[in-house]
Amino acid sequence: MKCDFCGKEISKGTGITFVRKEGTMTHFCSRKCEQNTLKLKRKKRRVPWTQEYHKEKKIRQGGQ
Template sequence: MVDFHTCTFCGEQMEPGTGKMYVRKDGTIFYFCCSKCQNNYRLGRVPRRVAWTKAGRKALGKE
C-alpha cells in the first residue's frame, strides 16, 4: 500500500519519494511539496491568506 502525504502548506497530494519532510524538536512533522511552500511557511504566512493554496481558495469562496 502506497502512503500519500499531503503538503502542510498548500494541501496538495504528494507522491512517495517527492517533497521534503521537516521534523521540529517537539516531534511535529511537516511535509512540503516544493520550496515555494517551504519558504512561505518559514516566512510565517498563513495558508488561508494565500490565494493559490487549497485553504486560501476555500476561504475566498472559490471552491
C-alpha cells in the first residue's frame, strides 16, 4: 500500500487511513501527508517531497 500523497510505501501497521463521506479511502504514511492533503489542501504535484512532483519534473525536463 502506498501513501496517497507522497507515494511512499506504507509498511503494515503504520500510517493513517482516512475514510471520506463517500466511502473512498485515502491512505497516508504520516501526519505530515495527512495535514498537507486535508488541512492545507496542497496539490502533491506542487510539493517537492512527493513522488508525483519528481515524476512531473522528469516529464517536463525530458520534453524539452
